[in-house]
Amino acid sequence: MAMTAPAPAFPDTSFAQTAPPAIEVRDLVRQFGDFTAVDHLSFAVRPGEVFGFLGPNGAGKSTTIKMLCTLLQPTGGGAFVNGFDVTRDPARVRESIGIIFQDYSLDDRITAEENLRFHSMIYHIPREERAARIAHMLEMVNLADRARDKVRTFSGGMKRRLEIARGLLHHPAVLFLDEPTVGLDPQTRQTIWTHIHELRRRVGITVFMTTHYMDEAENCDRIGIMDHARLIALDTPAALKAGMGGDVVRLRTADNSATADVLAREFGVIAREEQGMLRFEVEHADTFVPRFLRHGQIDVRAVEIAPPTLNDVFLRLTGHAIRDEGADGNERLRAIMRRRGGRA
Numbered sequence: 001m002a003m004t005a006p007a008p009a010f011p012d013t014s015f016a017q018t019a020p021p022a023i024e025v026r027d028l029v030r031q032f033g034d035f036t037a038v039d040h041l042s043f044a045v046r047p048g049e050v051f052g053f054l055g056p057n058g059a060g061k062s063t064t065i066k067m068l069c070t071l072l073q074p075t076g077g078g079a080f081v082n083g084f085d086v087t088r089d090p091a092r093v094r095e096s097i098g099i100i101f102q103d104y105s106l107d108d109r110i111t112a113e114e115n116l117r118f119h120s121m122i123y124h125i126p127r128e129e130r131a132a133r134i135a136h137m138l139e140m141v142n143l144a145d146r147a148r149d150k151v152r153t154f155s156g157g158m159k160r161r162l163e164i165a166r167g168l169l170h171h172p173a174v175l176f177l178d179e180p181t182v183g184l185d186p187q188t189r190q191t192i193w194t195h196i197h198e199l200r201r202r203v204g205i206t207v208f209m210t211t212h213y214m215d216e217a218e219n220c221d222r223i224g225i226m227d228h229a230r231l232i233a234l235d236t237p238a239a240l241k242a243g244m245g246g247d248v249v250r251l252r253t254a255d256n257s258a259t260a261d262v263l264a265r266e267f268g269v270i271a272r273e274e275q276g277m278l279r280f281e282v283e284h285a286d287t288f289v290p291r292f293l294r295h296g297q298i299d300v301r302a303v304e305i306a307p308p309t310l311n312d313v314f315l316r317l318t319g320h321a322i323r324d325e326g327a328d329g330n331e332r333l334r335a336i337m338r339r340r341g342g343r344a
């Protein structure tokens, strides 16, 4: 992306407030027959922001991202990306974005460099600029020394990094990533995130991504929580957790239902059973728990007190844990392939 002015040394909020949004979504709807996959979404993403959609499998994340990338027509409402209307001006939207999708899309049989060269031709990058851009992008994702190696020999994390390099080759202003780290191990996922933050710092790009990993959503400046086609919350991870207004307590007890009765009757606290433990939220666990433990009629074996996580936020908002609905189908398939030693 061409940078006309030097990047400010600190986040310039006055700019953020006056600059047009990188993505603006108004009442966006997508139906498949009678089924509503995306139900009246409205939100805006600021230039330079790393914005994430968090939600379980089937929430409508990919359908949203496909509409923003002009790969799917909205059935209602609309969206602007880099100021271009996704329905009226799809070609200009596409020129101004990079896309990295959930499904693997590199050619394994050719080298990293050849994959990027192919992409640079599709995007009409001037011939004389291609080699330098490819070298620069490979360096940015730490793959410069593997440029001439066949992609087949790369690990899952290296392939994802190469896809990110490819998505950035034509200097998009907004990068879309649909579940960019699905199926990767936690350490590789963290490396990918380091690269995404580095990119934002170096090229000032806006990132819109989706994930169903709670911990991963922590890497975003703001997250929209999506469930059953609707956006049910939108804020910074810190503000979402602060909105819980307290701590999460888990108890291992000799008798969960008797303890839950005491909690409800004597303390007005509603607990629910989760993986054999009783879980509840209180404002000040440090004073509540000792007071509760002094109560005569309970038998508590272990206590865990933790600040709320995004998983707790999701549970509070939806009444179910994000993993209730099972792992993503592709992820499950990749795990099976890995066990069989196939391509994953």
Ligand SMILES: Nc1ncnc2c1ncn2[C@@H]1O[C@H](COP(=O)(O)OP(=O)(O)O)[C@@H](O)[C@H]1O
Pocket (backbone or CB within 6 Å): 032, 035, 037, 055, 056, 057, 058, 059, 060, 061, 062, 063, 064
């Ligand atoms: N082409 C399609 N035809 C019918 N239903 C679809 C189609 N694409 C997605 N859906 C449905 O829309 C819902 C949301 O899907 P998706 O956007 O892929 O969710 P997510 O990416 O959050 O897992 C799912 O119930 C899915 O089965």
Ligand SMILES: [Mg+2]
Pocket (backbone or CB within 6 Å): 061, 062, 063, 102, 178, 179
């Ligand atoms: Mg999806």
